[in-house]
Amino acid sequence: MAQITITLPDGSQRLYDEGATTADVAASIGSRLAKAAVAAVVDGDEWDLGRALPDGAHVAIITADTDAGRHVLRHSTSHVLAQAVTQLFPGTKFSIGPAIDDGFYYDFDLPDARTFNEDDLVAIEARMREIMKADQPFVRFEMSPDEALALFADQPYKCDIIQRVTGGAADRGDSSEISGTTISAYRNTPQFVDMCVGPHVASTGRLGHFKLMKVAGAYWRGNEKGPMLQRIYGTAWESKVAVDEHLHRLAEAEKRDHRRLATELDLLSFPTELGGGLAVWHPKGAIVRKLMEDYSRERHANGGYQFVFTPHLANGNLFQTSGHLDWYKDGMYPAMEMDNGTYYMKPMNCPMHCLIFRSRQRSYRELPLRLFELGNVYRYERAGTLHGLMRIRGFTQDDSHIYCTEDQLQDEIASLLDFVISVLKAFGFEDFQFYLSTKDPMKYVGSDEIWDKATEALRLGLDRYGLAYQVKEGDAAFYGPKIDIDVKDAIGRRWQLSTIQCDFNLPDRFNLEYVGADNARHRPIMLHRALFGSIERFFGVLVEHYAGAFPTWMAPLQARVLPVAEAHQPYAESVVARMRSSGFRVDIADANDQLGKRIRAAKLDKIPYVLVVGDDDVASGTLGVNPRGGEVERGVGFEQFTARLQAEVEQQLPTTS
RNA sequence: GCCCAGAUAGCUCAGUCGGUAGAGCAUUUCACUCGUAAUGAAAAGGUCGAGAGUUCGAUUCUCUCUCUGGGCUCCA
Numbered sequence: 063m064a065q066i067t068i069t070l071p072d073g074s075q076r077l078y079d080e081g082a083t084t085a086d087v088a089a090s091i092g093s094r095l096a097k098a099a100v101a102a103v104v105d106g107d108e109w110d111l112g113r114a115l116p117d118g119a120h121v122a123i124i125t126a127d128t129d130a131g132r133h134v135l136r137h138s139t140s141h142v143l144a145q146a147v148t149q150l151f152p153g154t155k156f157s158i159g160p161a162i163d164d165g166f167y168y169d170f171d172l173p174d175a176r177t178f179n180e181d182d183l184v185a186i187e188a189r190m191r192e193i194m195k196a197d198q199p200f201v202r203f204e205m206s207p208d209e210a211l212a213l214f215a216d217q218p219y220k221c222d223i224i225q226r227v228t229g230g231a232a233d234r235g236d237s238s239e240i241s242g243t244t245i246s247a248y249r250n251t252p253q254f255v256d257m258c259v260g261p262h263v264a265s266t267g268r269l270g271h272f273k274l275m276k277v278a279g280a281y282w283r284g285n286e287k288g289p290m291l292q293r294i295y296g297t298a299w300e301s302k303v304a305v306d307e308h309l310h311r312l313a314e315a316e317k318r319d320h321r322r323l324a325t326e327l328d329l330l331s332f333p334t335e336l337g338g339g340l341a342v343w344h345p346k347g348a349i350v351r352k353l354m355e356d357y358s359r360e361r362h363a364n365g366g367y368q369f370v371f372t373p374h375l376a377n378g379n380l381f382q383t384s385g386h387l388d389w390y391k392d393g394m395y396p397a398m399e400m401d402n403g404t405y406y407m408k409p410m411n412c413p414m415h416c417l418i419f420r421s422r423q424r425s426y427r428e429l430p431l432r433l434f435e436l437g438n439v440y441r442y443e444r445a446g447t448l449h450g451l452m453r454i455r456g457f458t459q460d461d462s463h464i465y466c467t468e469d470q471l472q473d474e475i476a477s478l479l480d481f482v483i484s485v486l487k488a489f490g491f492e493d494f495q496f497y498l499s500t501k502d503p504m505k506y507v508g509s510d511e512i513w514d515k516a517t518e519a520l521r522l523g524l525d526r527y528g529l530a531y532q533v534k535e536g537d538a539a540f541y542g543p544k545i546d547i548d549v550k551d552a553i554g555r556r557w558q559l560s561t562i563q564c565d566f567n568l569p570d571r572f573n574l575e576y577v578g579a580d581n582a583r584h585r586p587i588m589l590h591r592a593l594f595g596s597i598e599r600f601f602g603v604l605v606e607h608y609a610g611a612f613p614t615w616m617a618p619l620q621a622r623v624l625p626v627a628e629a630h631q632p633y634a635e636s637v638v639a640r641m642r643s644s645g646f647r648v649d650i651a652d653a654n655d656q657l658g659k660r661i662r663a664a665k666l667d668k669i670p671y672v673l674v675v676g677d678d679d680v681a682s683g684t685l686g687v688n689p690r691g692g693e694v695e696r697g698v699g700f701e702q703f704t705a706r707l708q709a710e711v712e713q714q715l716p717t718t719s
Numbered sequence: 720g721c722c723c724a725g726a727u728a729g730c731u732c733a734g735u736c737g738g739u740a741g742a743g744c745a746u747u748u749c750a751c752u753c754g755u756a757a758u759g760a761a762a763a764g765g766u767c768g769a770g771a772g773u774u775c776g777a778u779u780c781u782c783u784c785u786c787u788g789g790g791c792u793c794c795a
Contacts (some may be wrong), residue, residue, distance in 0.1 A: 177723065292723085590795095627753060627754095653753080656757080659756080676754050694755055
């Protein structure tokens with residue numbers, strides 16, 4: 063029998079009989095590898111284990127415990143989901159079922175507009191386990207588009223994909239289903255076959271560590287004018303342990319949910335009487351917010367910004383001039399008709415800042431002119447999009463508009479990046495991701511030349527700062543390209559916070575000018591930027607980042623004093639009074655309840671320091687210090703403790719710019 | 720806006736096959752005065768999200784609305 067030569071990732075070569083598969087290669091390397099294998103990379107493409115290899119192929123085995131391996135498990139599990147649903151609900155049309163982060167989903171169109179319920183999920187999951195127990199093979203085959211259209215004649219969504227792809231109109235959503243002009247599919251049973259690029263595990267018995275999570279509606283092809291399908295989400299992993307760890311992570315994330323913690327820690331609430339997406343801040347939340355704002359103001363004062371204030375309402379002419387009424391009217395609160403015009407709640411501050419710039423003649427000597435405002439804006443976010451503090455209808459932007467010359471632009475962007483990162487680090491974020499968003503060809507104003515110029519300036523700013531970034535094509539605002547900055551929180555989730563946006567448009571619309579050194583009039587360049595984005599959202603992210611345990615400098619209460627018994631009450635009160643006079647936020651828990659109970663309550667309130675005072679402390683002027691997350695220390699001198707506390711606060715709060 | 724699921728005491732939830740409701744924690748009071756994560760007892764606390772319909776009677780069934788949650792779409 064003829065032999066073929068296979069090259070492995072380490073460069074070594076092995077000989078196999080002709081017709082050998084990737085599974086044979088894995089088995090020849092080791093039995094553990096063979097067991098862990100789910101697919102392989104053959105000459106750069108992902109292949110099933112069962113496909114015969116060509117001579118000279120480069121082969122790398124994909125194991126289940128890698129991202130690529132889990133992707134195969136998840137994608138294969140989604141096929142099992144589709145088979146289970148089509149068995150249990152005859153007549154179901156199925157559309158697409160890709161692997162996603164942590165899992166997979168599949169979209170279905172059920173007969174008679176039926177929808178899934180919780181019980182259905184249980185039944186479907188049970189049927190999936192039967193299919194896995196049956197150990198059905200995933201058999202790959204290929205066909206022409208015409209054959210595929212015939213095979214999937216009763217599956218309109220599949221036909222839609224085939225026609226679109228063969229018609230040259232494929233998009234990203236189609237890529238897991240189909241590629242090129244030959245259509246591949248995988249058959250599990252005589253009845254069930256699904257169009258798919260693959261790869262898949264060899265058989266359904268290889269699967270099993272999964273859980274169906276939830277049902278949701280999803281538009282076919284993401285088009286809100288199109289049909290609404292029923293989507294089932296699931297998670298799948300290489301082992302039961304990995305599934306359990308994933309579920310544990312979800313539970314931990316839920317414990318950090320800012321909406322839950324806002325209630326538990328009495329920070330703020332969303333009274334239904336107010337209307338959706340509107341919050342009221344309780345005293346404890348307000349303290350934290352005030353500290354954030356104070357810090358932001360201090361940094362801006364040191365950073366060469368000038369503070370301004372603008373009203374919440376404006377005549378519609380202003381938003382006509384800015385162009386926002388043309389582009390974003392649906393997102394604005396409706397018009398208020400007054401006897402002297404039509405007024406709107408402001409959805410952003412920039413037009414008003416432009417009016418400040420334009421209020422008198424400006425000289426190049428004033429530039430860059432940096433206007434800063436904690437500006438309250440109101441946007442009519444669609445009902446289904448509201449989400450706690452993260453998506454809210456009334457919020458405060460830490461908003462700045464910088465007017466500068468073309469020559470100043472790149473320096474300004476570079477120093478802005480510096481400023482943004484420095485402020486975010488002060489709030490405990492260390493890991494940043496940068497994005498450069500470019501023009502949306504369907505939605506923009508201004509000339510191509512001006513867009514290229516702005517985009518290039520942002521790009522050079524990032525390059526000059528030496529930052530790695532990703533480009534998001536077509537993701538820019540209508541008025542200009544932007545840099546967005548994501549941070550990674552304590553449990554690895556990413557949040558988009560800061561934004562730096564170039565704008566060659568508003569200066570035109572507002573006819574902004576400055577007098578240059580040449581005594582001629584020039585148009586300034588405008589930058590929009592926000593560090594927190596919105597105070598509310600940033601606060602929400604901080605709550606989740608710290609799980610409600612704010613660092614001492616911004617904690618609503620920095621310490622609580624607990625007299626062991628009533629006899630120690632006067633001493634405890636003197637400790638509170640002395641600490642308050644030093645500017646610390648402290649309260650007392652009277653000796654009405656047992657000490658253990660009061661300690662527990664203080665810990666649940668996530669107060670940084672619990673100070674227990676008893677006989678010894680009264681006698682020698684000391685404190686029992688019980689720090690959050692640390693060991694109890696008895697007999698600490700009062701001055702010693704307050705000095706330590708002061709140092710901690712100062713160290714956490716850098717004020718350099 | 721669309722699909723699905725919800726809304727019962729301050730919080731977390733149970734319950735009523737249609738006859739106006741209960742627990743734990745929190746709160747208040749009393750007793751206990753305690754050295755590092757839940758002392759005991761009692762009291763008080765609810766138009767059962769809002770409106771309409773069916774019914775002798777609706778917190779429960781139906782409809783509409785408001786708000787919330789999970790998705791989709793959107794996010795200047």
